[in-house]
Amino acid sequence: MDTRQLILDTANKIFTDHCDKKLLDAAETGEFASELWGQVTENGFDQLGSAGSGTELADMFAFVQQCGHHAVPLPLAETLLVNFWCGPQEGLSSFGELSGDRIDDVAWGRQAQRVVGIGVEGSTLTVVETPEVIGRGTNMAGEARDQVSVGSDATTVEATEDPYAMAALTRVNLLAGGLHRVLDLGLLFATERVQFGRTISKFQAIQHSLAIVAAEVAAAQRAADAAVDAIGTDRFVYEVAAGKARVGEAVGVVAEQVHQIHGAMGFTHEHSLHHYTRRVWAWRDEWGNEFYWQALLGNHLASLGADNSWDFIATRG
Amino acid sequence: MLQFDRVSLDESTDALRAEVREFLGENQMHFPHPNSDFVTGHDPEFSRKLGEKGWIGMTWPTEYGGAERTFFERYVVTEEIVAAGAPVSAHWIADRQSGPLLLRYGTEEQRKTYLPLITRGEAFFSIGMSEPDTGSDLASVRTTATREGDAYRVNGTKIWTTDAHRNHYIICLVRTEPPGDNRHAGMSQIIIDLKNDDVQVRPIANMAGGEDFNEVVFEDVLVPADRIVGEPGNGWEQVTSELSYERSGPERFLSAFRVFVELVRACGENPAPHQAAAIGQIAAHLMTMRRMSISVAGMLEQSKDVAVEAALVKELGNNFEKVLPEIARLAVPSGPEAAAFRSTFEETLLLSPSFTLRGGTREILRGVIARGLGLR
Numbered sequence: 011m012d013t014r015q016l017i018l019d020t021a022n023k024i025f026t027d028h029c030d031k032k033l034l035d036a037a038e039t040g041e042f043a044s045e046l047w048g049q050v051t052e053n054g055f056d057q058l059g060s061a062g063s064g065t066e067l068a069d070m071f072a073f074v075q076q077c078g079h080h081a082v083p084l085p086l087a088e089t090l091l092v093n094f095w096c097g098p099q100e101g102l103s104s105f106g107e108l109s110g111d112r113i114d115d116v117a118w119g120r121q122a123q124r125v126v127g128i129g130v131e132g133s134t135l136t137v138v139e140t141p142e143v144i145g146r147g148t149n150m151a152g153e154a155r156d157q158v159s160v161g162s163d164a165t166t167v168e169a170t171e172d173p174y175a176m177a178a179l180t181r182v183n184l185l186a187g188g189l190h191r192v193l194d195l196g197l198l199f200a201t202e203r204v205q206f207g208r209t210i211s212k213f214q215a216i217q218h219s220l221a222i223v224a225a226e227v228a229a230a231q232r233a234a235d236a237a238v239d240a241i242g243t244d245r246f247v248y249e250v251a252a253g254k255a256r257v258g259e260a261v262g263v264v265a266e267q268v269h270q271i272h273g274a275m276g277f278t279h280e281h282s283l284h285h286y287t288r289r290v291w292a293w294r295d296e297w298g299n300e301f302y303w304q305a306l307l308g309n310h311l312a313s314l315g316a317d318n319s320w321d322f323i324a325t326r327g
Numbered sequence: 328m329l330q331f332d333r334v335s336l337d338e339s340t341d342a343l344r345a346e347v348r349e350f351l352g353e354n355q356m357h358f359p360h361p362n363s364d365f366v367t368g369h370d371p372e373f374s375r376k377l378g379e380k381g382w383i384g385m386t387w388p389t390e391y392g393g394a395e396r397t398f399f400e401r402y403v404v405t406e407e408i409v410a411a412g413a414p415v416s417a418h419w420i421a422d423r424q425s426g427p428l429l430l431r432y433g434t435e436e437q438r439k440t441y442l443p444l445i446t447r448g449e450a451f452f453s454i455g456m457s458e459p460d461t462g463s464d465l466a467s468v469r470t471t472a473t474r475e476g477d478a479y480r481v482n483g484t485k486i487w488t489t490d491a492h493r494n495h496y497i498i499c500l501v502r503t504e505p506p507g508d509n510r511h512a513g514m515s516q517i518i519i520d521l522k523n524d525d526v527q528v529r530p531i532a533n534m535a536g537g538e539d540f541n542e543v544v545f546e547d548v549l550v551p552a553d554r555i556v557g558e559p560g561n562g563w564e565q566v567t568s569e570l571s572y573e574r575s576g577p578e579r580f581l582s583a584f585r586v587f588v589e590l591v592r593a594c595g596e597n598p599a600p601h602q603a604a605a606i607g608q609i610a611a612h613l614m615t616m617r618r619m620s621i622s623v624a625g626m627l628e629q630s631k632d633v634a635v636e637a638a639l640v641k642e643l644g645n646n647f648e649k650v651l652p653e654i655a656r657l658a659v660p661s662g663p664e665a666a667a668f669r670s671t672f673e674e675t676l677l678l679s680p681s682f683t684l685r686g687g688t689r690e691i692l693r694g695v696i697a698r699g700l701g702l703r
């Protein structure tokens with residue numbers, strides 16, 4: 011078995027054991043999943059992709075897809091990227107969007123020992139050690155998103171790849187995993203719920219709805235992998251743009267259809283569907299929504315000109 | 328089945344792609360008005376030129392006139408031709424569907440007779456599946472072929488048969504035995520000569536102003552018995568496997584591609600934000616579907632069963648072919664500057680109802696996907 015598969019299988023096992031409804035509920039009320047964090051670091055999952063870890067960024071993003079699939083209530087994508095950019099360090103690192111002397115929407119900023127601020131433009135990262143949290147909040151999925159101040163002792167690091175696009179790429183991969191989970195829940199519910207004397211999966215309307223969802227999920231997966239594969243190429247930002255735009259568009263369809271399939275049960279707090287649907291709704295708006303990335307990609311194509319647009323699309327990879 | 332593997336085209340395909348583009352550049356006179364809908368341009372001379380280049384039946388064995396090239400190479404050639412909007416309808420069905428069918432199920436004599444002609448762009452095929460009372464429920468076909476000595480006597484009517492009035496042959500799904508308990512038994516496929524057998528072909532005008540599909544009537548047409556494809560009675564298996572060849576290619580998501588090109592042109596170098604977003608939205612879809620389609624080419628290269636994956640590509644592709652013009656129209660202001668966009672847009676919009684019908688309707692494909700998901 012190759013390294014990546016080994017990582018994914020181990021992660022899947024740990025996350026399946028830990029990330030149950032109880033843990034997700036607790037995390038959404040602000041409780042840090044410290045036991046799970048311990049398991050993650052013990053296995054070296056906070057260093058994937060970093061120099062010396064023996065793994066590549068592609069392994070890291072495959073792991074991030076797993077995190078999305080399990081709605082892991084830890085800022086693992088953030089810790090991993092900051093470790094990659096600034097050198098691995100023990101403890102939790104995170105990032106958010108740089109806004110003057112603040113960094114906004116820092117995932118679990120309150121737990122972080124190091125926070126990186128990312129601007130919409132440029133490749134310079136602002137690094138804050140032992141950050142001061144000046145505001146606490148959450149996204150619509152109840153995931154901690156805090157505000158951190160940038161003091162005079164902040165330092166800078168140069169990123170090799172566009173950092174805003176890298177941040178967006180974490181969301182693309184979380185989404186690919188999360189959307190797949192929503193489909194799985196839809197399939198499970200449809201094959202268990204009985205009405206009119208048969209499982210609702212026997213109704214054509216439900217079958218077609220799940221077929222639509224499956225197509226969106228397959229597309230999301232392929233788009234996410236393509237964006238990861240573009241790391242290190244001159245197409246990177248545009249491939250992330252295509253990925254975030256495409257996967258973001260899948261979210262609305264998938265969440266809507268699968269909620270409809272679940273009936274009233276899926277609208278309860280008790281059922282776990284909303285842990286995944288609220289996350290995919292939140293992630294599609296983080297680090298640039300569809301419109302932002304579509305416009306970026308569209309401007310690039312316009313600059314190439316109509317008769318070169320096919321050449322841009324028809325890549326080898 | 329939801330995993331579309333990361334597949335990249337080989338570096339060696341670059342040269343082939345360049346060669347196809349050069350060829351298309353030199354043959355612009357065959358498509359002064361490009362259209363990426365593969366049904367719209369029937370040009371035997373252009374098809375023969377493609378045959379000369381070795382670009383028809385590319386993956387087939389050389390002994391039958393093929394070039395033994397990979398599915399990836401075939402993919403590159405087909406996507407370049409379709410994206411450019413060149414006329415491909417004449418040889419398209421023979422290359423995509425009838426040839427592979429004969430290769431897999433045909434008799435040796437049939438392979439030797441038809442495949443070399445197809446690869447030279449000299450034999451064009453039509454599909455005779457639909458009938459007046461048989462659409463999605465293909466197993467309900469009524470056209471009969473009754474054995475009489477060395478021949479079959481064929482009676483019945485096929486309809487919506489694309490290019491039957493222009494092509495050389497039609498492969499018909501017929502009943503060689505009356506329907507019994509198993510409705511999928513007793514069907515066969517038979518090759519009928521549209522030029523020489525005594526067949527009546529009547530074009531049917533479509534709503535877009537074209538006359539591409541036809542009604543084809545068989546009244547006591549006698550067809551030599553050796554024109555049954557493969558084994559008599561094996562028609563259902565053959566026809567279902569044939570349908571899966573045709574579902575995942577670039578023609579399943581590029582039919583409206585020229586509208587996209589004209590959209591980019593109409594928006595100019597400095598598009599407004601909503602125009603840029605429209606361009607980017609379409610591009611993001613096209614880039615993703617293209618990669619899924621290439622993943623399927625990779626599966627074909629490994630001789631894997633692609634029925635469900637192909638249905639997923641067609642589901643996404645055909646729906647998006649209809650959405651593309653809808654996105655584009657809102658981004659382009661009316662007025663004389665947009666005349667080129669309007670004409671391409673209107674032409675495509677008029678063709679668009681067919682995108683989710685031909686080759687199996689959207690509803691039927693969703694059923695195929697649902698079966699793959701284990702729901703039926």
Ligand SMILES: Cc1cc2nc3c(=O)[nH]c(=O)nc-3n(C[C@H](O)[C@H](O)[C@H](O)COP(=O)(O)OP(=O)(O)OC[C@H]3O[C@@H](n4cnc5c(N)ncnc54)[C@H](O)[C@@H]3O)c2cc1C
Nearest residue numbers: 454455456457462463487488489681684685686687688690
């Ligand atoms: C441009 C064009 C070219 C074509 N070329 C050819 C050709 O060359 N050769 C050939 O044989 N055929 C050809 N066809 C025919 C095509 O294959 C049929 O249109 C298609 O199979 C659907 O059949 P139908 O039109 O009779 O619709 P029907 O089967 O009557 O369906 C009508 C509607 O009902 C829906 N429906 C039917 N059954 C079900 C079900 N079980 N569940 C849910 N919904 C259902 C369909 O999805 C559709 O929306 C062509 C069609 C077009 C539009």
